[in-house]
Every structure is written in structure tokens, then in C-alpha cells.
Amino acid sequence: MRDWQPFLGLYLWVWLFLFPGAFAFYCLFYRNSARRILLPIWRILDRVYQISGVIAAGFLVMILVLIVGQMTTRWSNVVFPGGTELAGYMMACTSFFALAYTLNHGAHIRVSVFLNMNAFLRFWLDAFAMLIAAIIATYFARYAVKTNFMSEILNDRTQGLDKVPEWLLTFVTMFGTWPWDWSELWAQSGSEMVFTPIWLPQIAMSIGTVLLAIAVWDNLFRLLINQKTSIKSETVE
Amino acid sequence: MTEIYAILVFLFVLFLLLGSSVWVGLALMGVAWVGMEMFTNRPAGDAMITTIWTGASSWTLTALPLFIWMGEILFRTRLSQDLFRGLAPWMRFLPGGLLHTNIAGCTIFAAVSGSSAATLNMVGKMSIPELRSRGYPEHMIIGTLAGAATLGLMIPPSLTLIVYGVTINESITKLFMAGVFPGLVLAGLFMSYIIFWHFFTKGERPEPEPSMPFGKMMAESLFLLPVMGLVFVVIGSMYLGYATATEAAAVGVVGALVLSAGQRSLTWETFSKSLMGATRTSAMIALILMGAAFLSLSMGFTGLPRAMAELIESYNLSPIGLIAVLTIFYLILGMFMDGLSSVVLTMAIVEPMIRQAGIDVIWFGIFLVVVIETAQVTPPIGFNLFVLQGMTNHEIGYIAKTAIPMVGLMLLMVVILVVFPELATWLPDNIRQRN
Numbered sequence: 001m002r003d004w005q006p007f008l009g010l011y012l013w014v015w016l017f018l019f020p021g022a023f024a025f026y027c028l029f030y031r032n033s034a035r036r037i038l039l040p041i042w043r044i045l046d047r048v049y050q051i052s053g054v055i056a057a058g059f060l061v062m063i064l065v066l067i068v069g070q071m072t073t074r075w076s077n078v079v080f081p082g083g084t085e086l087a088g089y090m091m092a093c094t095s096f097f098a099l100a101y102t103l104n105h106g107a108h109i110r111v112s113v114f115l116n117m118n119a120f121l122r123f124w125l126d127a128f129a130m131l132i133a134a135i136i137a138t139y140f141a142r143y144a145v146k147t148n149f150m151s152e153i154l155n156d157r158t159q160g161l162d163k164v165p166e167w168l169l170t171f172v173t174m175f176g177t178w179p180w181d182w183s184e185l186w187a188q189s190g191s192e193m194v195f196t197p198i199w200l201p202q203i204a205m206s207i208g209t210v211l212l213a214i215a216v217w218d219n220l221f222r223l224l225i226n227q228k229t230s231i232k233s234e235t236v237e
Numbered sequence: 238m239t240e241i242y243a244i245l246v247f248l249f250v251l252f253l254l255l256g257s258s259v260w261v262g263l264a265l266m267g268v269a270w271v272g273m274e275m276f277t278n279r280p281a282g283d284a285m286i287t288t289i290w291t292g293a294s295s296w297t298l299t300a301l302p303l304f305i306w307m308g309e310i311l312f313r314t315r316l317s318q319d320l321f322r323g324l325a326p327w328m329r330f331l332p333g334g335l336l337h338t339n340i341a342g343c344t345i346f347a348a349v350s351g352s353s354a355a356t357l358n359m360v361g362k363m364s365i366p367e368l369r370s371r372g373y374p375e376h377m378i379i380g381t382l383a384g385a386a387t388l389g390l391m392i393p394p395s396l397t398l399i400v401y402g403v404t405i406n407e408s409i410t411k412l413f414m415a416g417v418f419p420g421l422v423l424a425g426l427f428m429s430y431i432i433f434w435h436f437f438t439k440g441e442r443p444e445p446e447p448s449m450p451f452g453k454m455m456a457e458s459l460f461l462l463p464v465m466g467l468v469f470v471v472i473g474s475m476y477l478g479y480a481t482a483t484e485a486a487a488v489g490v491v492g493a494l495v496l497s498a499g500q501r502s503l504t505w506e507t508f509s510k511s512l513m514g515a516t517r518t519s520a521m522i523a524l525i526l527m528g529a530a531f532l533s534l535s536m537g538f539t540g541l542p543r544a545m546a547e548l549i550e551s552y553n554l555s556p557i558g559l560i561a562v563l564t565i566f567y568l569i570l571g572m573f574m575d576g577l578s579s580v581v582l583t584m585a586i587v588e589p590m591i592r593q594a595g596i597d598v599i600w601f602g603i604f605l606v607v608v609i610e611t612a613q614v615t616p617p618i619g620f621n622l623f624v625l626q627g628m629t630n631h632e633i634g635y636i637a638k639t640a641i642p643m644v645g646l647m648l649l650m651v652v653i654l655v656v657f658p659e660l661a662t663w664l665p666d667n668i669r670q671r672n
Contacts, residue, residue, distance in 0.1 A: 003282065057509075057516045060302050067299070067487040071480065084296040087483070092294035094302060095527075098520035107517040108260045108524060109575055115258045129258045136263045139270070143282035147290065150283075198290075205290060216263075 003146065016138050020217045024131065027224040035225050045218055052211055053101030059093040066090065082162025082196075089201035096208025100215035106233025126229055130220040137216045141209035148206045152199040163193040164200065172200065240544040243276055247541070251582075261578045262521075265528025269535035276539040285531045292530040293523060296483070297403050301522060303486035304394040306515035307471075307493050308350030312359055313507045313514075314497035316464055320345060321363045323461030326454045333431035334443070336373060336381055339364050340431070343385035344392060344424045348468045349489070351396035352518075353613060356389035357382065357624050365629065372443035376639040377434060379629060383621050383636060384643025385427050387610035390576065392420035393472060394486065397576050397609060400522065401602045404529065404584045409482040410475055411665040415599050416606065418660050422653065423607070426646045463500070467492045476668055522577060529581030536585045546589040556594045557655065563587065564608055564651055571612020575620055579612070580605065603661040604654055611647040614640040 004012040027034040070083045102108055110129070114121055150156075170189035174182055222230040250271045254264035266285070273281035292298075311317050321342050328337040342360040350356055361382050368378045390397045393413035402409040449457075471489040474480040480488060497503035536542055549559065570579045591601050613621045616637045625636050654660060 003280075053513065053516060056520065057512045060306065060512065060516055060519070063299055064303060064306075064487055064490055067303075067484055068491060071484050071487070087299045088294040088296045091296075091299045091302070092290070094516065095293050095520055095523035098516045099524060102517045102520040102524070103260070105517055107521045108262065109521060109578065110258045110260045111255045111574060112258055113573070114256060125257055129260075132254065132257065132267065133259045133263045136259075136267045136270070139282065140263075140266060140285070143286045147283065147286040201294065202290065205286075205293070 003142075012142070016142060017135060020134065020138075021131070024217075024220055024224060027221045031225045031227075034221070038221060038225070042218075042222075045214070048211070049101050049104050049215060052097045052208070056094045056096075056098035056101065059090045059097065063087055063090045063094065082158070082160045085158055085160035085162040085196070089196075089204075092201055093204040096204045097211075099208050100211040103212065103215050103219070104231060106231045123223070123227065127220065127223055130216060130223060134213065134216040134220055137209070137213040141206075141213040144202075144209040145206045148199055148202045151197070151202055156198040158196040158198065162196050164196045166190050166192060166194050169194070169197065169200065172203070239276075240541060240548075243272070243539050243541055246275060247272055247536070255574065260524070261574070262524030262526075262528040265525070265532045265582065269528070269532040272532075272535040272539055277535075279538060281535075284534060288530045288534045289527045292403075293527060295403070297409065298523075298526075300394075300409060300481075300483040300486045301396065301399050301403075302515055302519035303483065303490050304351045304396065304399070305518045306511060307394075307486065307489040308352065308355050309511035309514045309518075310490065310493040310497060310503075310507075311346075311349050311464070312355055313511045314493075315500060315502040316493065316497055317346060317349075317359045318363060319460040319500075320464045321360065323458045325367075326449055326457050329449075331428070331432065333428075333435040334373075335364075335368055335371060336377055336431045337428055339368075339378070339381045340385045340424055340427045343382070343388050344420070345464070345468070347389040347392040347420070348394075348472065349464060349493075350389060351394045351399070353386045353389035353610070354620055354624050357386035357621055358628070360386065361625065361628050377431070379625060379631065379636055380639035380641075380643055381427060381431060383614045383625055383640040384646065385424070386621050386624075387613050387647070388420055388424060390610050390613070391416050391423065391603070391606050393417065393475075394482075394489075395606065396522070397580060397606055398602060399482070400526065400577055401580050401584070401605065403526065404533075404581055405588050405598060405602075407598055407602070411599055412602050413472075413482065414476060414665040414668060415603050415661040417664055419603050419607065419650070419654060422660060423647070423650050426650060427643065430642060430646060463496045467496060478668075525578055525581055529584075532582070533585035542586050542589045545586050546593045549590050550593055554594070556596050559590065559594050559596070560604065560655060567605065567608040568612055568615070571609055572615055572619075576606075576609035576613060579609065597658065597662055599665055600654070600658050600661045604651065607647055607650050607654060611644055611651075614644060 006012070007015060023034075027038075066083060066087050070080055070087075073080045115125055115129075116122070166189050170185055174185060177185060219230060247268060251264070251268045254267050255261065259267065269285070270281055273279060273284070321338070324341055324345065325335065325338050328335055328341060331337050339360060342364060343356050346356045346359050347353075350359070364382065365378060369375070389395070393416050395413065395416055398412040398416060399409055401407075402412050467489065470492060471485050474488055475482060475485040494503065494508075497507070554562065567579060567583075570583070574582075588598070591598065613619050614637070616622060616633060619637070622633050622636050622640070625631070626633050629636070
């Protein structure tokens with residue numbers, strides 16, 4: 001399986017599935033020491049989930065602005081090419097960025113009949129479900145990132161008429177290169193508009209799915225350490 | 238034989254994952270992955286992401302978060318309370334009295350929000366205390382509310398219909414239009430039930446309301462105007478062809494913001510709460526849709542939907558027979574999962590079947606919504622029952638019992654839809670529209 005080829009000497013699936021899984025067992029048996037390790041990380045992660053939720057909300061506002069803008073330009077007979085594609089990208093950004101945030105607020109739907117039966121099931125079934133969910137989410141994230149890189153390598157462009165300024169692409173690319181290559185990068189970049197490469201909006205998918213995977217593992221660890229779920233659902237008042 | 242084997246594997250893994258309370262969207266992905274790995278030799282992961290990306294970045298889907306947001310704004314500001322206040326005085330004249338506010342309130346609120354939980358919450362919070370203090374019997378208050386709130390799913394804008402439309406690639410505007418008359422007929426059925434109750438059980442009837450001077454009544458009715466105006470603009474712009482479903486939703490959000498600002502109930506807190514609430518709900522639906530997209534792809538590769546369609550064809554079921562079978566199927570499914578999930582989960586299989594049988598897909602969407610509505614008030618998993626339980630502290634069994642007459646009425650509605658399919662198809666066929 002080439003998709004799982006070794007990374008730093010170990011198969012990728014060892015990194016992605018075995019290590020977090022093993023750490024879950026560590027959390028179960030050495031709760032106090034695991035809590036000490038994770039506490040500073042939790043403080044950062046909580047902030048990250050919250051921020052990603054706010055970013056998602058920002059994209060939702062942008063969808064609104066874009067669509068209202070599109071309607072007004074249509075009435076004034078100005079053509080605004082690629083608006084539908086742009087709205088689609090923003091929709092994807094909203095959905096993906098909000099995944100982890102939604103999970104932590106208990107808004108993702110699950111069938112909880114068996115979960116609510118007794119205390120034993122509430123803990124162990126929840127842990128089992130989180131483990132399965134974490135594996136699926138990690139798989140999802142791994143291929144989202146791979147697809148993102150493939151789109152960049154194949155230089156996959158939009159099928160619509162939407163364009164983005166080239167400096168934006170260069171700016172984003174900067175973070176994937178070494179600082180000493182940046183001057184060359186900017187020298188090659190022009191200032192005209194180019195058809196949107198798919199990898200640009202797909203970054204939202206990569207970040208969002210990776211965050212979701214982290215959030216599910218994180219919730220599993222928290223469940224095992226604290227002996228109770230840290231997902232607080234806001235019941236409709 | 239491979240087909241039966243495949244069905245068994247799909248069903249087993251599905252029930253295993255859903256039953257062990259894995260989140261629905263991720264469970265669907267898991268089932269799809271097992272199917273891909275077992276029955277095809279395609280690279281599962283790459284196909285998965287391609288499908289999911291195409292689905293998640295589609296323009297049609299943008300109507301979803303906007304309609305959710307609009308409902309959230311109305312729900313969290315004072316607009317919806319005003320709506321109720323203006324409605325109540327008019328219901329006094331009907332036999333059955335203020336119980337009708339449950340139905341009428343749900344009908345109108347359904348027209349601004351897309352979900353039945355929001356409708357139920359909004360109307361219930363205002364009507365339950367009012368009705369209790371006036372001595373209406375508890376079982377009628379709870380029962381009618383549980384039934385009428387399901388109208389939120391049917392009367393446009395309806396999230397279930399958006400999801401259905403996205404899943405089968407049909408015009409959402411058409412689906413919305415198709416939902417109007419069946420929704421009104423269903424509301425009419427609920428109201429006539431209250432009238433029947435009024436005449437047949439005299440003992441429980443509370444004192445009639447003291448009459449209100451006409452001038453005051455008109456003054457109270459003024460509260461109806463803002464929200465009614467908004468509903469009119471949103472639905473009208475869609476049906477008259479000025480705007481697509483997404484644009485109408487955007488108009489709705491802007492309108493709701495302007496109205497609540499004019500009323501001074503739009504604070505930074507209500508704004509951010511409504512926005513974050515909408516973000517969460519739409520991400521929840523998006524994850525389920527992602528899982529469902531991958532599952533239909535996986536099922537498509539196994540050839541299962543085609544095989545099922547052929548199987549149904551070989552039984553020579555009449556369309557009526559097929560509808561009867563599907564009704565029972567969705568009722569059972571709806572007992573265990575929520576409406577959205579059961580739509581997305583089954584469409585890959587059911588869509589070829591109904592197209593094969595020559596059933597109109599727009600009509601089928603409405604049929605599906607009625608059946609899913611029914612499932613929302615049947616135990617053990619009925620979303621409306623859960624919400625009502627949270628609101629009233631009654632046992633879920635008691636709430637389910639009070640809702641039994643409503644379940645009967647909704648099943649009657651299914652029959653009506655089958656006998657008069659024009660109820661759903663006439664409006665979308667006769668109004669010009671743009672896509």
C-alpha cells in the first residue's frame with residue numbers, strides 16, 4: 001500500500017492509528033500522568049476548536065455577502081463570473097472548519113438509545129464508538145490531505161470561470177516552502193488573475209478533517225481520563 | 238447471490254456502527270469503506286475524497302446554512318414572540334379555542350424556519366403556559382403541539398427537502414412549491430381534529446375566552462406584520478422567479494436581521510449566538526451528507542441499487558404497492574433514526590426504484606416528508622418527543638400517547654397524497670421558475 005508508505009522509518013498507519021490507540025490505553029491505565037501530559041495541550045486545543053468555529057462562521061457570513069452582492073450586481077446588469085463556484089468553496093470552508101467545533105458542542109447526531117441504557121454502556125460504549133469514529137475520521141483526514149497535495153501536483157484548476165489573484169496563491173504557497181526560497185517565489189509571481197486552482201479551497205478540507213480527527217481522539221482521551229464525556233450538548237432551552 | 242451477501246454486509250456494518258452510537262456521518266463513511274474494500278478493487282480513499290469534495294463544495298448546498306441562520310435569528314430575537322401574540326386573538330372564534338394557536342403558530346413559524354425542533358420550541362415555549370393557565374387539557378396541548386410542529390419539515394423552507402433535493406439532484410424550488418398545499422392540508426386536518434374534539438368531549442372544554450375589543454385585536458394583529466412580510470418576500474421571490482432558493486434564503490437572513498434590528502432585539506449576543514448555532518447545525522448536516530455521498534458511491538460500485546430496482550421490478554409491484562412497502566419501511570427506519578439521516582441513507586437505493594416504477598420524484602419527496610414527520614412523533618426515537626420531554630418534563634411514553642391521534646392523521650395524509658397526487662405536483666408544474 002503506497003498510501004501508507006513509511007514516514008520517519010515507520011509505516012504511516014503506525015503513526016496515525018497505532019500510536020494514538022496505544023496512548024488511549026495509557027490514558028485508561030495511568031490516568032493521572034496522562035492528565036498531566038495533556039493538560040497544557042487541552043488548553044491550546046480548546047482555543048483552536050473555538051477559533052475554527054469562528055472561522056467557519058466567518059465564511060458563512062461571506063456566503064451571505066457574496067450572494068447578496070451577486071443579486072445586486074445581477075439587477076444592475078453587471079456580470080460577476082464564477083460567483084456560484086466561489087459560494088460553493090465558501091460552503092465547503094464553512095462545513096469543514098466547523099466539524100471539530102460542532103463535535104465538541106455535541107451537535108453531531110448519533111443514535112444514543114444504547115448509550116442511555118446504563119452507566120456501564122454510557123462509558124464503555126461511548127469509548128468504543130469514539131475509537132471507531134477516531135479511526136474513520138483519521139482515515140478521512142489522511143486522504144483529504146493526500147487529495148489536496150495531488151490537486152497541487154496535477155495543477156487541477158476550477159471548471160468554472162472563477163479567478164483569484166496570483167499573489168494570493170504565492171502568499172499561501174509561501175508557507176509550504178523554505179524562507180530562503182521566498183524571494184525567488186515572489187519574483188516569479190505575476191499580479192494578474194488566474195483560474196482558481198482546486199488546492200486552494202481544498203486547504204479548508206485538509207485543515208477541517210485533520211482537526212476533526214484530532215478532536216475525536218482528544219475526546220476519547222478525555223473520556224478515558226476523566227471517566228465522563230467532555231462533549232456538552234446545548235439542549236434547546 | 239453476491240447482491241444478497243452485499244446487502245447483509247452493508248446492513249450488518251451499518252447497524253453495528255449506528256447502534257454503537259458512532260456519529261451518523263462517520264458511521265456512513267465506515268460502512269461505505271467496508272463496502273468499497275470488500276466488493277470493489279477501486280482505491281477507496283481517493284474516490285471517497287473526490288466525491289465528498291464535489292458534494293461539499295456545491296452551490297445548491299449554500300441554501301442550507303442560510304435558511305438555518307434565518308430561523309436562528311427569528312428564534313433568538315423577539316420576532317417569533319410577536320408572531321404568536323398577533324395570532325392568538327383570531328383563534329378565539331373557532332371551536333376548540335386557543336388550541337388552534339398551536340397549529341396556526343406552527344404553520345406560520347414553519348414558513349420561516351426549516352426544522353421541526355425549532356418550530357416546536359418556539360411555539361411550545363409560548364403556548365404551553367398560556368394554554369395551561371386557561372385550563373385546556375394537558376393531553377390536547379401536548380398532542381397537538383407534537384403533531385403540528387412536524388409541519389416545520391414540510392412547509393417551505395424545509396431542511397429535509399433541501400437535503401432530499403441535493404441528494405437526488407432535483408430543483409429545490411420545485412420541491413418547496415410542492416410542499417405548500419400538502420402542508421396546508423395537513424394543518425387543516427389537525428385543526429379539524431381539534432374541532433371534533435371540541436364537539437365530542439364536552440367535559441374537558443375550558444371556559445371560552447373573554448372577548449377583546451375589536452380595536453385592541455387589530456392592534457395586537459399589527460405584531461403579525463413584520464414576520465408575515467418576511468415570509469411573503471422570501472417565498473414570493475422564490476415562486477415568482479425573482480430568486481433561486483439560495484438567494485431567497487439570503488434575502489431571508491438580511492430581512493430577519495433588519496427586522497430584529499428595527500425592533501431593537503438584535504444585540505451582539507443574539508447575533509453571534511444565531512450565527513454560531515447556524516454554523517453548528519449546518520456542519521452537522523454537512524457531515525451526514527458527506528458520509529451519505531461516499532455511501533451512495535460505494536453502493537453504486539457494488540451495483541446494489543440497480544439490483545434492488547430490478548428485484549422490485551421482478552416482483553411486479555404496482556406503484557401503490559411500492560409506496561405501501563416504502564411507507565412501512567420508512568416508518569420503521571424513522572423509529573430508530575432522525576429524518577435527515579434516513580433520507581440520505583436510503584436514497585441511493587430508493588431513487589432508482591421509484592424512477593423505475595415511474596413515480597414522480599418531486600411527489601415522492603413530499604410523501605417522504607410526511608412519513609418522516611410521522612416517524613418524528615413515534616417512539617423510541619422521535620425528535621419532537623425528545624424536545625417536548627425537555628420542555629414539559631412528562632414521560633416520553635405519555636407524550637407519545639398524546640400524539641397517537643396525530644400519527645393517525647398523518648397516515649391519513651399519506652393516503653390523501655396517494656389518491657390526489659396533484660396536491661403536490663400541481664403548483665410546481667404550473668409556476669414559472671428559474672434555476
